[in-house]
Amino acid sequence: MHRALLEWYAAHARDLPWRRTKDPYLIWLSEIILQQTRVEQGLPYYQRFVQRFPDVEALASAPDSEVMKLWEGLGYYRRAENMLRAAREIKEKYKGRFPSTFDELIKLPGIGPYTAAAVASFAFDEPVAVTDGNVMRVLSRLIGKAFPVDHAPGIKQWRAQAQNFLNRQAPALHNQAVMELGALVCTPQNPSCDKCPLAAWCTARRENRTGELPLRKGKKKPGIRPMHYLISVRNGQVALRQRRGQDIWRRLYEFPLWEGREKGSRRTGKKLKEIFGLKEMPLFLGHTVHLLTHRKLELYFWYTPEEIPDFPYIPLSQMHELSLPVPLRRAWEELNT
Numbered sequence: 001m002h003r004a005l006l007e008w009y010a011a012h013a014r015d016l017p018w019r020r021t022k023d024p025y026l027i028w029l030s031e032i033i034l035q036q037t038r039v040e041q042g043l044p045y046y047q048r049f050v051q052r053f054p055d056v057e058a059l060a061s062a063p064d065s066e067v068m069k070l071w072e073g074l075g076y077y078r079r080a081e082n083m084l085r086a087a088r089e090i091k092e093k094y095k096g097r098f099p100s101t102f103d104e105l106i107k108l109p110g111i112g113p114y115t116a117a118a119v120a121s122f123a124f125d126e127p128v129a130v131t132d133g134n135v136m137r138v139l140s141r142l143i144g145k146a147f148p149v150d151h152a153p154g155i156k157q158w159r160a161q162a163q164n165f166l167n168r169q170a171p172a173l174h175n176q177a178v179m180e181l182g183a184l185v186c187t188p189q190n191p192s193c194d195k196c197p198l199a200a201w202c203t204a205r206r207e208n209r210t211g212e213l214p215l216r217k218g219k220k221k222p223g224i225r226p227m228h229y230l231i232s233v234r235n236g237q238v239a240l241r242q243r244r245g246q247d248i249w250r251r252l253y254e255f256p257l258w259e260g261r262e263k264g265s266r267r268t269g270k271k272l273k274e275i276f277g278l279k280e281m282p283l284f285l286g287h288t289v290h291l292l293t294h295r296k297l298e299l300y301f302w303y304t305p306e307e308i309p310d311f312p313y314i315p316l317s318q319m320h321e322l323s324l325p326v327p328l329r330r331a332w333e334e335l336n337t
Contacts, residue, residue, distance in 0.1 A: 001201055002167040002174065008197035009177035012184065014039075017046065019176065024098035024123035025056045031115045032083050036076050036293075039183075045074055056098065059084070060091035068251055068323040075326070077249060082110025100124045113159065121171040129162035130175045131155065134182025139165060140214035141186060144203030149214040222291070228300045229255040229328065230272055230282055230308070231335060237313040240322070248292065253322045256308055272302055277309045285335065290327045301331045 013019070016039065018030035029049055033042045048070060053059040059067070064084060071080040086108040090098060099105050101124070105116040113131065120126035129135075136149040136158045143161065148154035167174035185192045193205050204210045232239040232255070240253050258275050260268065269281045282302040290297040307313075314322070324332065 001198055002170075004197040005177045005181065006167070006170065006173055009173065009180055013176070013180055014184075016043070017050075018122075022123050024100070024119050026050065027122045028086075028098070028111075028115070028119050029059075029083075031118050032079055032110065033074065035079055035115070037074060042074070045071070055096075056087050056090050057096050060087040060096075064251065065321075065323070069321065072252075072323045072329070073326055077252060079110060081251065085109040086111065098123070100126075102126055102128045118175070121175050125172055127166060127168040127171045129159070129166040129171075130179065131159045131162045132179060132182075134179045134186075135162055135175075137188065137214050138178055138182045138186045138198075141191075141204035141210055142198055142202050144207065144209065144213070146213065146215040148217045150216045150218075154215075154217075222294055222296045224296050224298060226259065226261055226298045226300065228258045228260060228268060228272060228302065229331070230258070230276060230302045230304060231255050231285070231332070232276075232304050232306065232308050232311070232313075233316070234305060234307045234313070236316055238316055238319065239308050239311045240314050240319075241312050248295075249325045251323070253324050254328055256311055268300070269302070276304075276311075278304055278306050280304070280306065285331070288327055288331070290325075297327075299327055299331075301335075303335070 016030075018027055021027065030042075030046050033046050033049070037045075049059075052066075052070060053062060062084070067084055068077065068080055071077065074080075089108060090096060098119070099108070100120070102116045102120040105111055105119050106113065111119075117128045117130045120128050121130065133149065136155070139158060139161050140146070140149065145157075145161070147157040147161075149158065162178075165178075181196070181198070185196050191210055193199050193202070193210065196202065196205075199205055204213050230239070239256050241256075242251060242253050243249050244251075256276060258272060260271060266281075269284065272278070272282050273280070282304040285301040285303050287301070288299050290299055319332070
């Protein structure tokens with residue numbers, strides 16, 4: 001199986017820049033960017049980050065605002081915060097040299113078992129298996145086991161199975177090959193079993209269970225969160241402030257916000273007028289939905305030419321320099337077209 005898998009990978013692997021290096025910084029950077037992000041979306045970001053921050057020292061020395069701006073559009077912004085924290089810890093604690101073992105890597109901010117295994121095996125050939133969604137799907141179908149892939153005890157089981165299946169003579173190539181097989185052949189829907197190098201050993205194919213595996217316990221329906229944003233432009237400036245705390249979009253900039261259950265109604269307009277101390281009712285611009293992993297954001301946008309008392313304003317010329325959540329940036333651009 002190992003030989004068939006590696007032969008297939010040699011013939012069919014996608015040519016991706018982080019696969020052409022043993023530099024742990026570049027491998028780590030790609031893994032952080034590709035968390036919750038498709039390769040085709042993450043690749044341009046990876047290239048921009050490498051160009052601007054070619055090594056961990058450069059990233060560690062960068063201003064937070066510059067990193068967050070470069071990250072804009074990738075979502076899950078805590079990844080960027082943890083990436084900066086990890087880079088600075090590597091610079092200070094490890095003198096700029098990347099930790100070389102799974103046990104050291106997993107102690108860094110933002111690095112879990114998957115990322116630690118990826119960097120340890122890809123950069124340093126440590127015989128530790130990676131376990132992402134692709135790997136769990138391939139193994140679940142291959143051995144016919146039904147440990148849930150979206151449940152902590154099930155994931156723990158799959159880490160053990162992945163370690164048992166690992167080719168210890170070539171851990172980096174093996175890990176890449178299993179992930180690539182899941183991405184290109186053993187896909188969630190309609191897998192291409194006729195193209196699979198492991199088809200002869202696959203339990204799910206033999207028992208006609210590819211549609212049943214891997215097993216999922218099922219996700220909860222995301223909660224709905226209404227958010228009303230008031231865009232205020234006056235004298236060449238726009239009302240904008242940075243989000244704080246532990247909530248979504250931390251450190252990104254946003255327009256004045258009121259979170260209420262009302263929708264784009266006249267009653268909501270009156271409420272915004274009262275809350276923000278306006279003289280006239282704001283104009284309703286429109287509504288959009290933005291999906292997060294565990295939440296559905298219902299975003300309502302309003303406009304006023306009035307100045308909002310006691311709220312910070314920035315010059316319009318600086319808008320392009322600041323990081324805004326994608327739906328807020330889109331609303332702003334639509335307003336100005």
